[in-house]
Amino acid sequence: MNEVLPQLNELLFSSVEGVLVESVEVIDTVVRVEARTTAGRAACPGCGCWSGRIHGSSCTNAWKLWEEIREQGCPRGYASARAYVSRTLRGKPQPVGPRPPSARAVTRWILTHPDALPEGDRLQLKAVLANCPELTALAEHVRSFGHMVAHLQGDRLPTWIEAATSTTELPSLRSFAPHLERDLDAVTAGLTLPWNSGVVEGHVNRIKMLKRQMSGRAGFDLLRKRILLA
Incomplete structure (x- = not known):
């Protein structure tokens, strides 16, 4: 864990000086980090609240992120969390995996x-x-x-x-x-016999084609001759 702490600090708390990470929690695909600043008070990058305790998360669901920071005592509303997610997280390029087959x-x-x-x-x-x-x-x-x-x-x-x-x-x-x-x-x-109705279906399809070709152009007698002689 110690080797990834610098990367977490750079990713989540790049705008805050003197960050001391207290806990890292991984839930499914969400990484939540709680930390405090040794430089007194600072603006929390997770919600914008001016405090000595800060938090960050890679979750891009604004409502879920707001519920988590509200449980930690954050006084800001949902609009602040939504603005942070839209501005900071969702704007980052996401890795593109292979396209699933149709x-x-x-x-x-x-x-x-x-x-x-x-x-x-x-x-x-x-x-x-x-x-x-x-x-x-x-x-x-x-x-x-x-x-x-x-x-x-x-x-x-x-x-x-x-x-x-x-x-x-x-x-x-x-x-x-x-x-x-x-x-x-x-x-x-x-599914058992070697014969099928393919030939009959072919003749039916041919008759329907001739009927469509002569629709409104000729009577039954000409249609009969075309079917018999074609």
């Missing part, structure tokens, strides 16, 4: 097969999951479902639904899973 990026990482993720994305996803147990559980459910789709293992769907329904930390997934049971046979067939 929700879109994290979603893409989770939906991508782990073997297809670049090394940089894989490391970032690992760091995100390490700090969020809910996302870790979600990623496990998503990858389990993706494995069923890729390997046509529809027989595992009831087990997946049961596991997703029993989860408590993912309410959205918990409410989604029971909807699959409304048409369980169709969903199971889609």
Whole structure:
């Protein structure tokens, strides 16, 4: 502690001479220092009060700082603490850390097969999951479902639904899973059989496009010919 006292004095009490630090308290990310001046009375940098006892804090919450110094007997009001924080603390440049990944990026990482993720994305996803147990559980459910789709293992769907329904930390997934049971046979067939309705959906999309192109320009007969002959 002795080696950091000069830095604390310079940071918090640079305008006061003859400072003697009495206590240093660290609470979470807030460092609170109580000291007294050996040069008689001085203007406290924490509240502006002319006194022999001074205090300082790296907290940038004006209300919290005012509550702390009020308990120490400071006669100044909240406006003084707010002015001090605005003038002294909030004006200092704050360290800029790495930008957190967006929700879109994290979603893409989770939906991508782990073997297809670049090394940089894989490391970032690992760091995100390490700090969020809910996302870790979600990623496990998503990858389990993706494995069923890729390997046509529809027989595992009831087990997946049961596991997703029993989860408590993912309410959205918990409410989604029971909807699959409304048409369980169709969903199971889609996860088991090699056929799908992709071709039909493609034709439906083409018909809708032709209908939009000819809206207000031609009647049903011409529309029918375009659909059949196009």
